Amino acid sequence: xxxxxxxxxxxxxxxxxxxxxxxxxxxxxxxxxxxxxxxxxxxxxxxxxxxxxxxxxxxxxxxxxxxxxxxxxxxxxxxxxxxxxxxxxxxxxxxxxxxxxxxxxxxxxxxxxxxxxxxxxxxxxxxxxxxxxxxxxxxxxxxxxxxxxxxxxxxxxxxxxxxxxxxxxxxxxxxxxxxxxxxxxxxxxxxxxxxxxxxxxxxxxxxxxxxxxxxxxxxxxxxxxxxxxxxxxxxxxxxxxxxxxxxxxxxxxxxxxxxxxxxxxxxxxxxxxxxxxxxxxxxxxxxxxxxxxxxxxxxxxxxxxxxxxxxxxxxxxxxxxxxxxxxxxxxxxxxxxxxxxxxxxxxxxxxxxxxxxxxxxxxxxxxxxxxxxxxxxxxxxxxxxxxxxxxxxxxxxxxxxxxxxxxxxxxxxxxxxxxxxxxxxxxxxxxxxxxxxxxxxxxxxxxxxxxxxxxxxxxxxxxxxxxxxxxxxxxxxxxxxxxxxxxxxxxxxxxxxxxxxxxxxxxxxxxxxxxxxxxxxxxxxxxxxxxxxxxxxxxxxxxxxxxxxxxxxxxxxxxxxxxxxxxxxxxxxxxxxxxxxxxxxxxxxxxxxxxxxxxxxxxxxxxxxxxxxxxxxxxxxxxxxxxxxxxxxxxxxxxx
Ligand code: RUQ
Numbered sequence: 001x002x003x004x005x006x007x008x009x010x011x012x013x014x015x016x017x018x019x020x021x022x023x024x025x026x027x028x029x030x031x032x033x034x035x036x037x038x039x040x041x042x043x044x045x046x047x048x049x050x051x052x053x054x055x056x057x058x059x060x061x062x063x064x065x066x067x068x069x070x071x072x073x074x075x076x077x078x079x080x081x082x083x084x085x086x087x088x089x090x091x092x093x094x095x096x097x098x099x100x101x102x103x104x105x106x107x108x109x110x111x112x113x114x115x116x117x118x119x120x121x122x123x124x125x126x127x128x129x130x131x132x133x134x135x136x137x138x139x140x141x142x143x144x145x146x147x148x149x150x151x152x153x154x155x156x157x158x159x160x161x162x163x164x165x166x167x168x169x170x171x172x173x174x175x176x177x178x179x180x181x182x183x184x185x186x187x188x189x190x191x192x193x194x195x196x197x198x199x200x201x202x203x204x205x206x207x208x209x210x211x212x213x214x215x216x217x218x219x220x221x222x223x224x225x226x227x228x229x230x231x232x233x234x235x236x237x238x239x240x241x242x243x244x245x246x247x248x249x250x251x252x253x254x255x256x257x258x259x260x261x262x263x264x265x266x267x268x269x270x271x272x273x274x275x276x277x278x279x280x281x282x283x284x285x286x287x288x289x290x291x292x293x294x295x296x297x298x299x300x301x302x303x304x305x306x307x308x309x310x311x312x313x314x315x316x317x318x319x320x321x322x323x324x325x326x327x328x329x330x331x332x333x334x335x336x337x338x339x340x341x342x343x344x345x346x347x348x349x350x351x352x353x354x355x356x357x358x359x360x361x362x363x364x365x366x367x368x369x370x371x372x373x374x375x376x377x378x379x380x381x382x383x384x385x386x387x388x389x390x391x392x393x394x395x396x397x398x399x400x401x402x403x404x405x406x407x408x409x410x411x412x413x414x415x416x417x418x419x420x421x422x423x424x425x426x427x428x429x430x431x432x433x434x435x436x437x438x439x440x441x442x443x444x445x446x447x448x449x450x451x452x453x454x455x456x457x458x459x460x461x462x463x464x465x466x467x468x469x470x471x472x473x474x475x476x477x478x479x480x481x482x483x484x485x486x487x488x489x490x491x492x493x494x495x496x497x498x499x500x501x502x503x504x505x506x507x508x509x510x511x512x513x514x515x516x517x518x519x520x521x522x523x524x525x526x527x528x529x530x531x532x533x534x535x536x537x538x539x540x541x542x543x544x545x546x547x548x549x550x551x552x553x554x555x556x557x558x559x560x561x562x563x564x565x566x567x568x569x570x571x572x573x574x575x576x577x578x579x580x581x582x583x584x585x586x587x588x589x590x591x592x593x594x595x596x597x598x599x600x601x602x603x604x605x606x607x608x609x610x611x612x613x614x615x616x617x618x619x620x621x622x623x624x625x626x627x628x629x630x631x632x633x634x635x636x637x638x639x640x
Pocket of ligand 1: 446
């Protein structure tokens with residue numbers, strides 16, 4: 001059900017915020033019968049088609065003891081983590097800390113996690129804030145293979161890799177020469193070697209252009225700032241190469257044949273202020289010819305900037321006018337596009353207009369034709385540019401030829417048929433491409449459907465990340481949760497089946513069948529070189545002021561009931577959890593020294609800290625483990 005008054009308020013507030021840059025949606029926009037929506041420059045409260053209702057699909061509300069049928073991997077926004085949701089219930093199962101310290105697992109406290117996060121010379125964390133937006137997973141044969149997920153940190157231009165067997169972040173790379181690392185997407189197969197049918201690279205787009213190198217010179221000349229597109233190796237997590245471009249990069253998509261990657265560009269103007277950024281009527285989607293770029297790197301046709309050794313190839317417009325040798329091509333897209341998504345049939349990339357009410361459908365075979373010299377103008381790769389409604393952002397797919405696009409300003413999801421849109425654009429004005437519209441609550445950003453970004457899109461469930469929740473939940477003061485809505489897309493009409501409050505600010509997510517993962521719930525002692533395999537191997541060793549304390553845990557006891565150190569010592573504490581039982585995690589906390597971390601079954605973790613205050617310190621288990629959990633303690637004696 002919708003609240004017309006509130007919708008009107010939200011729409012006009014959002015439109016006013018965008019000012020004059022908003023292109024009006026003209027009468028060409030199709031409405032879905034019966035209720036039309038989203039026409040006219042001043043969007044009226046739409047009747048929409050708010051089919052809130054009951055889904056006939058099983059699994060939406062699992063009964064106690066039942067499991068969800070899909071995993072969802074959600075980015076966490078400012079909390080710098082990745083969240084794991086069960087879908088379609090929307091229940092949050094886990095948070096995987098990446099870029100920001102986390103008190104539950106001791107992320108940023110243990111030596112192992114600090115090594116992944118990166119430290120300064122004094123051993124403290126290099127960064128303590130993050131901003132994750134986009135989570136994507138590694139592919140094999142066009143579907144997820146359960147090896148890795150990747151997530152970006154927009155603030156500090158970092159990319160994290162997550163092992164999907166243990167659901168932990170095991171590697172973080174800081175990308176040189178860029179700021180505002182936003183879009184991210186793994187490749188789906190190798191651009192050259194046919195046999196490699198899985199992910200070996202991840203691509204990263206940079207939104208904010210910079211002086212190159214960014215060393216304090218040329219700061220007052222924004223017209224000379226540049227943005228780069230980056231390729232990272234999945235196994236080493238080293239940066240393989242970067243590409244200098246005109247304009248900026250926003251979101252990223254890759255083709256199913258491995259040959260192309262692309263990024264939508266909302267600031268081809270290279271503006272430093274928003275009025276300049278939205279001055280041009282058309283921006284672009286820049287396509288990269290991966291095999292040619294890698295050949296150029298091999299041939300030594302690159303530069304480097306500042307201290308970075310990363311090869312940077314030239315993908316600017318003026319150096320890439322000859323299609324036969326071009327490394328990149330710029331397809332024109334209306335006004336400040338946002339989002340680029342690959343259709344599961346492998347044929348199209350779809351860019352939304354954001355400040356234009358349109359979606360642009362680009363045919364990939366035609367882009368390759370241009371690179372082969374068989375298409376005279378790159379813009380002829382555009383096979384549809386159709387109106388959808390106001391503020392189109394991201395697109396998901398059902399695998400049956402339909403696309404679902406969020407309309408930020410209209411607070412709707414529009415379902416449209418891609419083939420019909422192509423026919424309509426080709427001149428058949430009877431082709432009805434809009435299939436359905438659904439009101440969502442409110443102002444949706446990303447949406448994604450089950451398997452949408454794989455060749456196995458199954459058209460069952462759609463999640464919509466609504467940036468505003470307004471009146472949908474009990475009021476909790478000024479900070480509102482966001483509203484993740486669940487939609488049944490198995491039928492012709494979309495059915496809104498649930499609202500879920502989520503802590504800000506998730507941005508993007510993927511949803512896939514649970515069978516694609518093979519998680520391990522107990523570590524292997526051999527995963528850790530410093531594991532203490534037998535309680536007898538524990539104890540204290542001293543080397544000057546450096547003291548190593550090794551102990552094991554087995555519920556309800558630590559192998560050292562007490563240990564003694566001296567004031568001024570640098571203590572490294574290594575703990576192996578010898579419990580083998582699933583779910584038997586222990587914690588270890590020491591008052592007054594900022595020590596608190598967990599050790600999962602068969603895991604080893606360590607912390608290093610300086611003891612500067614003499615006295616008795618009760619170390620205790622923070623993670624409920626046993627009927628004698630409260631008795632699970634040790635004492636640290638610090639001698640004066
Ligand atoms: S984009 S603001 Cu995913 Cu729509 Cu980050």
